[in-house]
Structure formats: structure tokens, C-alpha cells
Amino acid sequence: MCRGRPLHIYGGIQLFQRLTITKHSQTKDIIWLFLVTRIALIILTYIAYILLTAPKYSSTPVDRVALFTTWNNWDAADYLRIAQHGYEQRVDLAFFPLFPLLVSAISHVLGSWSYLLVGTLISNAALLGALFLLYQLAKDAFDETVAQRSLLYLCIFPTAFFFFAAYNESLYLLFTLGTFLALQRRRWWLAGLFGLLATSTRSIGILLVIPYLYELWSERERILASWRTTLATVLPIILIPLGMALYGLYCLITVGDFLAFVHVQQHSGRYLAWPWQGIMQAILALFIAPQPFGSSNEAHLLLDLSATLGFILLIILGWRKQRMSYNLWMLFNIVYILLYPALDKPDILLSNQRFVLELFPAFMTLALLGIEKPNLHRALLLIFPTLLAVLSIAFLMNRWVV
Secondary structure (H helix, E strand, O other), rough: OOOOHHHHHHHHHHHHHHHHOOOOHHHHHHHHHHHHHHHHHHHHHHHHHHHOOOOOOOOOOOOOHHHHHOOOOHHHHHHHHHHHHHOOOHHHHHHHOOHHHHHHHHHHHHOOHHHHHHHHHHHHHHHHHHHHHHHHHHHOOOHHHHHHHHHHHHHHOHHHHHHOOOHHHHHHHHHHHHHHHHHHHOOHHHHHHHHHHOOOOOOHHHHHHHHHHHHHHHHHHHOOOOOHHHHHHHHHHHHHHHHHHHHHHHHHHHHHOHHHHHHHHHHHHOOOOHHHHHHHHHHHHHHOOOOOOOOOHHHHHHHHHHHHHHHHHHHHHHOOOHHHHHHHHHHHHHHHHHOOOOOOOOOOOOOOHHHHHHOHHHHHHHHHHHHHHHHHHHHHHHHHHHHHHHHHHHHOOOOOOO
16 A cells, blocks of 8 residues: 555655645635736736836836846845855854755756746745645634635735745745644644744744644543553654754854854844833834834834734634634744844834734634624725735835835
């Protein structure tokens, strides 16, 4: 049956196949949502870049190379540079290695022209996989309608363009969802493997030990029934911090600092603080000692504070509705995010709009609210795509977004 293939790998493949099987129409809906949102971003890129860079009333075309590389901005450029040249600067160590490693492996085969294309394709392929896994998780927790709405809100969220760009958001989300799905199916080694991949992609992946420990606790009577079962369920958790540990070892060998990936965060103005300190300072900067009306700082603070408080509210509202493993994981995630505000920057809650994308159970809660309150759903269908278009245009024009 599985001759020539290790049993745990064969079982993992079988599990993935079963977990991603949906009805034909549901599969079509997921693929359709994915394609429509990707095509919309491509059309937006074409029209916005031309209108904002080409001379008006002119038949002179824009630079085609610039048009096709307009998404190569900010962290995307850093990831692709690392993929091509390795970690050249100490500050580069803030970027975990798995995403640039995948880009590098494929692009070395295709050629130096392909880095941006490969990075973009990996990001979008990972998103498609994540959508199937999220659908299954939401369907297991609630029903098909909630699952469909969860995917919709995720794809049209104002910062969902990071799932299109050559960022590691999609890849990390895919591995996180895989971890949760494997845990709920009690495939402990597969959960540990997905956790290892997550911590090789993002440092915050280390928090996947929280739901793993909770699921162990919920199964403690069965797990403690025999020492074989105990070993088979407890040992895989070691894989989750292994990804971070291996990267820390690389940092130790190259720069002499095991936690270099943490220490270089100060380059972006991030420092360890009380979790409420960043929120209070953002409120102070907005309402007590406000920024000038209409300033860039004001807009960034409004967006970041709204995203942060909005997802804290979603965690609270969904507490009694969600699995406890989801609640604990989101709680630790939001605290982790708030522990490192950019206190030295005008944009104090820097990147929080992007970080909340990964809190997938909150999108299930939002889906429940949208179903209960149709007016909220209609408002989100107007507000989310509008902000997504605005922020996408700002990003592709190399304006700082998050």
C-alpha cells in the first residue's frame, strides 16, 4: 500500500487529501474567489500605475519593466534580495529564512530574471492552499455559510494585498492552518511538522505550541493511558520550536548572537513594552496631542489603531463561540504583537494591519456577525474592497502602507 514511502509521510498525504476534499461546487467557489481577487489586483495594478505615472493625454507608454516590477517594494524587495544574495546585512536577519529559501531554490533553476515572479507565485499558491484549509476549519467549527463568508472577508480585507505580493504572509498562514487542522484530526507528527515550517517562516509561529498544549490537555486521559501513546503525542511538539532554534543557531554561527533576529527589531524602532503602551500612545497621538488634521501620520495611526482594536473586539466577541485553542492562540498572538510597538516611530502600531491578517479565527467571528447582521455584511462589502484598492495602489506606488 505504501511500499517505498515512510508511513508517517503516507499518512500525512492521505490526511491532506481528505482535509481538502470539498464538494465540487465548493471547490469551484473557492477557486473562483481566489481568481477574481487576483485578477482584480492585476487590473488595478495596470490601470493605477499607468494613470499615476504616464503623462496625461499622451500616447507614450510607461516603462514595461517598471510596470511588471511595481510590486517589488518594501519587505518584498528585502525577501527577494535575501533570496538572491543571502543575508548580507545584520538587519536582514529580521526576515526568517523559509520563504526566501524557497524563492532562491526555484529561481536558481529558472534564472536571475525570475525572483519576483517566483516570489509572487509562491505567495499566491500558498494563499490558495490556505483558503481550502480555512474553509475546512470554518466548516468544522460552524457551517458552510460561515466558511464561505470567512474566506470572502479574508480575501477582501484592506491589507489582503500582502497575500498577492512576494511576502511570507500566505506561506505562514498556510502552515498555521495546517497545524490547527492536523491537531484537530489528532495527527500529532503532522501538526509538529507544520509548526516547524511555520516557525521557519515567522518568529510568531512559536506560539503554535499554545494550541498544541491545549489539545494535549483536552486528550490527557487517552494520552496517559500508555507510554507509547504519550510519546507519540508529546514528542512532536518539539518540532515547533525547532524551526526557530535552527535559525537561531544560524544567527549564532554567522553573527555570534542566537537572538539576532529579535535584537535587530530595534532597527525599525520596536522595543519591548507593556502590551497597552503602544495602544495608549497611539490614542494619545490621535486625540490628546493630535497629529495635524489630514497628515500621513494621522491616517496611519487611524488605520493601525482601528485594525488593532477591531481584532481585539473580535477576539472578545468570539470567545464563547470559538474553540478554546483558537481563543488562546489569538490572545497570545495579539499580546505578542502589542509587546513590540514602534515607540520611536510616528506610526506606533506599525504593521499591525498586516499582522492581524493571520488571526484567521477572527474572520470566522466576523462571518458570524455578518450573517447575524446583514447591514454589517453590506457595509463590509463596501468598506473592505475600497480600502483594499486604496492601500494596494499606495503600496504599488512605493508609498509606505504598513
